[in-house]
Amino acid sequence: MTAIAVVCLVVAAAGCLYLLAAIVAASPPVGEAAPAPAAWPSATILKPLRGDEPALSKNLASFCDQDYPAPVQIVFGVQAADDPAIAVVTRLAAQFPGRDLRLVVDAATHGANRKISNLVNMAPAIAHEVVVLADSDIAAPKDYLRRVAAALLRPGVGGVTLAYHGVPVAGFWSQLSALAIDAHFLPNVLLGLRLGLAAPCFGSTIALRRHDLDAIGGFAAFADVLADDYAIGAALRARGLGVAAPRLLVGHACAERSLAELWRHEMRWARTIQTVDFWGYLGSAVTHPLPFALLAAAAGAPVPGLALAGLAIAGRVGLLRAIMRSYSLPTPAYWLLPLRDLLSFATFAWSFCGREVIWRGERRRVLRNGVLTAD
Known part of the structure; x- marks a missing residue:
């Protein structure tokens, strides 16, 4: 047995143990929900938009309802007068005539991060003290704002964020994208939170008070940052405020229609995580037991390598089943999990081989400090 095979076997075995720990973390803790406040605060929801992406109307309607x-x-923002998202907002205004909806159209650019530029332009329209940011590809349950506001009003909490599950809306490749969220991203988050090792802040939801937003420099302070969501959370924590992560999931619409589109999207995610926590990201190699088991089999340990590969597949299936049960999510395509595991490992490995990201068709280079520059 070669030294490479031994190393791969050790990593694969550790990865199988990780899957077991993640299964335990997927079960909900008792008594976690925040109590309802005596008085509910008024809130402004910010929705930066660009284009009429798949499921956009349905996603935005969930926040109006x-x-x-x-x-x-609810403030919607676009940066072009001919943006197709404007028509979606117009239809929503007709569908929800009693809602306070406002559209901001402003082409001003404030840095390399186009989403943050959009938010800077939208900020003057904010009417209420509680501000909730949520990406355009997110759908929320009807009690979403209640639960977010209740968590924000807890003592010592300055921000609230939510994890998310994948919702495939565009066929085969979007199914693989959703599995990356449900079978890889989400377990890492749940285990990190359970162990107290994670400090998340996700673009799926960031809720904070207006005066705290102003105190951290407003959105303009993050105009050139790739991981703007994480940076906002870090800025709140630097002021001694906690960022709560209630056990509520929102849906993330996965709309990739090709392998190339999926690859670009996941490479941006991977390189974003690298800028946030390089050594932690490097250590996440242990969350890929199947590829390491197959590498061990190919490097001179076929029997133990293939045995661990079988355990890795069974563990991943068990983990995904536990998450689906805990959150009452639809049954996924379990048969795609081995392919998903191999693709996730390929993304992980290749993410160390460059600094380029492509975001909504725009090519950028991300520096090691997380700053975006023109490529």
């Missing part, structure tokens, strides 16, 4: 007992304003 919130069951919330206080005033809610």
Whole structure:
């Protein structure tokens, strides 16, 4: 047995143990929900938009249809007068005539991060003290705003964020994209939170108070940062405020229609995570037991390597089943999990071989400090 085979076997075995730990972390803790406050604060939801992406109308409608007992304003923002998303917002205004909806159209650019530029332009329209950011590809349950606001009002909390599950909306490649979220990203988050090792802040939801947003420099402070969501959370924590992560999932629409589109999207995610926590990201190699087991089999340990490969597949299936049960999510395509595991490992490995990211068709280079530059 070669030294390479031994190393790969050790990593694969550790990865199988990781899958077992993640299965335990997928079960919900008891008594986690925040109590309802005596008075609900009014809130502004910010929705930066660009283009009429798949499921956009349905996703935005879920925020317009919130069951919330206080005033809610929703501000949509685009940076071009001919953006197709404008027509979607117009239809929503007709569908929800009682809602306070506002559209901001402003082409001003404030840095390399186009989403943050959009938010800078939208900020003057904010009418309420509680501000909630949520990406355009996110769908929310009806009690979303209640649960986010209740968590934000807890003592010592300055921000609230939510993890998300994948919702395939464009066929085969979007199914693989959703599995990357449900079988890889989400377990890592749940285990990290359970062990107290994670400090997440996701673009799926960031809720904070307006005066805290101003205190961290407003959105303009993150105009050249790739991982803007993480940076906002870090800025709140630097002021001594906690960022809560209630056990509520929102849906992330996965709309990749080709392998190339999927690869570009996941490479941007991977390189974003690298800028946030390089050594932690490097250590996440242990979360890929199947590829390491197959490498061990190919490097001179066929029997133990293939045995661990079988355990890795069974563990990943068990983990995904546990998550689906805990959150009452639809049954995924389990048969795609081995392919998903190999593709995730390929993305992980290749992410160390460059600094380029492609974001909504624009090519950028990300420096090691997380700053975006023109490629």
